Amino acid sequence: MGKRNFRIWRGDETGGDLNDYQVEVNEGEVVLDVIHRLQATEAPDLACRWNCKAGKCGSCSMEINGKPRLGCMTRMSTFEETETVTVTPLRTFPVIRDLVTDVSFNYQKARETPAFEPPADLAPGEYRMKQVDVERSQEFRKCIECFLCQNVCHVVRDHEENKAAFSGPRFFIRAAELDMHPLDARTDRKEHAQESMGLGYCNITKCCTEVCPEHITITDNAIIPMKERVVDRKYDPLVWLGRKIFRRDQLADGATDTTVGSVHTAELDGVNWGRPKPTPQAASVNADGTLGITEITFDRPAAASPFGDDQEFPLDPEGLNYHRPKS
Numbered sequence: 001m002g003k004r005n006f007r008i009w010r011g012d013e014t015g016g017d018l019n020d021y022q023v024e025v026n027e028g029e030v031v032l033d034v035i036h037r038l039q040a041t042e043a044p045d046l047a048c049r050w051n052c053k054a055g056k057c058g059s060c061s062m063e064i065n066g067k068p069r070l071g072c073m074t075r076m077s078t079f080e081e082t083e084t085v086t087v088t089p090l091r092t093f094p095v096i097r098d099l100v101t102d103v104s105f106n107y108q109k110a111r112e113t114p115a116f117e118p119p120a121d122l123a124p125g126e127y128r129m130k131q132v133d134v135e136r137s138q139e140f141r142k143c144i145e146c147f148l149c150q151n152v153c154h155v156v157r158d159h160e161e162n163k164a165a166f167s168g169p170r171f172f173i174r175a176a177e178l179d180m181h182p183l184d185a186r187t188d189r190k191e192h193a194q195e196s197m198g199l200g201y202c203n204i205t206k207c208c209t210e211v212c213p214e215h216i217t218i219t220d221n222a223i224i225p226m227k228e229r230v231v232d233r234k235y236d237p238l239v240w241l242g243r244k245i246f247r248r249d250q251l252a253d254g255a256t257d258t259t260v261g262s263v264h265t266a267e268l269d270g271v272n273w274g275r276p277k278p279t280p281q282a283a284s285v286n287a288d289g290t291l292g293i294t295e296i297t298f299d300r301p302a303a304a305s306p307f308g309d310d311q312e313f314p315l316d317p318e319g320l321n322y323h324r325p326k327s
């Protein structure tokens, strides 16, 4: 196929620039092949993370012509021969060097997501599930943790300030998967997603679904059902009445929040749910009456981590607030 034009971002946390290269491209090659050829020839110090070259490890996430993609699954044949292919690191995460970013935000959010809680009356080996229940969450288990969905989500892409309060689509599918799990003993997945994972920040733009290399229908199958269940619970008139009547008993000592559901508060002793929720600000309206932005903005971060305001991550495993199976 001959030589093709590439522009690749080179730099580190102190700054960088796009560098131009002309690289030999052969039939059937993908962008990661070209990066490997560059490393083998004129740019041996070009940093790029990869492992499987088969679209399964989720390591080679990058932005190719501005789109979040896996380098190993993006065929060169999808570009025009005369097109310059621009490769940049994921924009949402801090750059370490060249195409390698620090994705530890996602590991922090994984730690904050309560783990599967096995049923108390069953021993390991006695768990049984119907095939239909297995199939419901099978889709979410395909996630390869490439974090392309996290990278594209506008809630955090250009809003560093939202990161503390927003777990992102990858962890919304985890919450939904556990909420649909017939053996998970926790009943507060929805409330946790809403109060502590920032589910309410998502305005279902579906960008995460568009970029997912595993074709997980993140928005329609996980986020929207979770949002609907939160609304069902929160605005159910009987639940509302019950909350009014029983609130005094259900709030943890010293807690003042009037928005937290009863099951949630009662089950998580010691978790500080008692902080005020963020309040949405009115969206700005242009002179012609159109909305200038589609995002809802908040005057302060959403519900803080259940681990407390002053907690540094990564957490000591002993400090995690998860219900763990007894060994």
Ligand code: SF4
Pocket: 152, 153, 154, 155, 168, 169, 201, 202, 203, 204, 205, 206, 207, 208, 209, 219, 223
């Ligand atoms: S649908 Fe929600 S989670 Fe997905 S990219 Fe849009 S705002 Fe983010």
Ligand code: SF4
Pocket: 058, 142, 143, 144, 145, 146, 147, 148, 149, 150, 169, 170, 173, 208, 211, 212, 213, 214, 215, 216, 218
């Ligand atoms: S949900 Fe899809 S895009 Fe997001 S991390 Fe998993 S595989 Fe990647």
Ligand code: FES
Pocket: 050, 051, 052, 053, 054, 055, 056, 057, 058, 059, 060, 061, 070, 071, 072, 073
């Ligand atoms: S190298 Fe594993 S997904 Fe690309």
